[in-house]
Amino acid sequence: MKTFRFAPSPNGPLHLGHAYSALLNADLAKASGGRLLVRIEDIDQERCRPEFETAILADLDRLGIAYARPVRRQSEHFEDYRDALARLEAMGLVYPAFLTRAEIRARTDDPDWPRDPDGAPLYPGDDRALPHAEALGRIASGTPYALRLRMDEAVRRMGELRFEEAGAGPDGKAGLLTAEPGRWGDVILARKDTPTSYHLSVVVDDALQGVTDVVRGADLFHATTVHRLLQALLGFDAPRYHHHPLVRDAHGRKLSKSEGDTGLSELMAGGASTNDIRRRVGLPPAQPTPST
Numbered sequence: 001m002k003t004f005r006f007a008p009s010p011n012g013p014l015h016l017g018h019a020y021s022a023l024l025n026a027d028l029a030k031a032s033g034g035r036l037l038v039r040i041e042d043i044d045q046e047r048c049r050p051e052f053e054t055a056i057l058a059d060l061d062r063l064g065i066a067y068a069r070p071v072r073r074q075s076e077h078f079e080d081y082r083d084a085l086a087r088l089e090a091m092g093l094v095y096p097a098f099l100t101r102a103e104i105r106a107r108t109d110d111p112d113w114p115r116d117p118d119g120a121p122l123y124p125g126d127d128r129a130l131p132h133a134e135a136l137g138r139i140a141s142g143t144p145y146a147l148r149l150r151m152d153e154a155v156r157r158m159g160e161l162r163f164e165e166a167g168a169g170p171d172g173k174a175g176l177l178t179a180e181p182g183r184w185g186d187v188i189l190a191r192k193d194t195p196t197s198y199h200l201s202v203v204v205d206d207a208l209q210g211v212t213d214v215v216r217g218a219d220l221f222h223a224t225t226v227h228r229l230l231q232a233l234l235g236f237d238a239p240r241y242h243h244h245p246l247v248r249d250a251h252g253r254k255l256s257k258s259e260g261d262t263g264l265s266e267l268m269a270g271g272a273s274t275n276d277i278r279r280r281v282g283l284p285p286a287q288p289t290p291s292t
């Protein structure tokens with residue numbers, strides 16, 4: 001069965017951009033006779049709060065979005081991510097990285113230093129060559145660290161990878177696209193105090209939940225290339241991707257969770273109907289469900 005998912009992070013209220021993503025997922029799931037799942041992406045326990053989760057689910061109800069229960073909450077599945085990480089470690093593809101933000105900045109303070117698709121400098125990878133005993137000693141002494149993927153080795157082992165893009169990336173690309181995970185360098189898979197990262201948990205959950213179609217904002221288009229690599233390494237099927245344009249504010253800026261004027265709860269509390277919201281984000285009016 002076609003399985004879609006809407007995967008908000010409960011670190012703020014939903015805005016019109018989320019509403020668009022959720023409604024599009026619901027429409028596509030319905031049109032394909034499939035199902036929609038909701039996944040709460042709350043691995044960042046500092047920024048995520050239960051009251052935002054409650055508000056998000058209430059907003060989805062108010063929009064009339066039907067989804068399969070139970071909702072998967074990532075913070076309840078850290079074991080699944082640990083297992084996946086252990087598999088990557090057993091493949092020799094993970095190393096502990098100790099450079100602090102300031103050290104990374106100092107090491108990469110060169111206009112020619114390579115940058116990832118988000119514009120951040122690639123990790124210098126100094127600690128790749130650190131003797132194992134030295135790394136273990138630092139970890140035992142409580143030094144903060146991140147577990148990073150040995151990207152060049154992972155790419156070498158997996159060879160050329162492709163993914164299907166049914167929407168469009170920021171540059172309008174669609175169809176069967178080549179993944180270029182190397183552009184991200186040694187991505188973080190986990191940290192000292194968080195046993196997973198966004199990339200790892202998304203890939204594990206999409207596989208465990210049988211997600212066939214990932215419909216999400218174009219801001220995550222470039223992340224797909226890392227997800228495709230992790231799927232290949234972990235032996236997971238790749239879903240089909242559909243990246244949609246971001247809803248922008250009147251000034252053309254990307255919406256942020258703190259912007260009150262596009263907050264979904266405020267708009268609906270102020271009397272906006274689901275069809276008003278659909279119109280604002282450029283979706284056709286909902287078809288009334290025939291009453292029996």
Ligand code: GLU
Pocket residue numbers: 007008009041202215216220
């Ligand atoms: N949790 C992510 C967000 O709220 C979305 C992740 C995804 O759809 O892959 O931006």
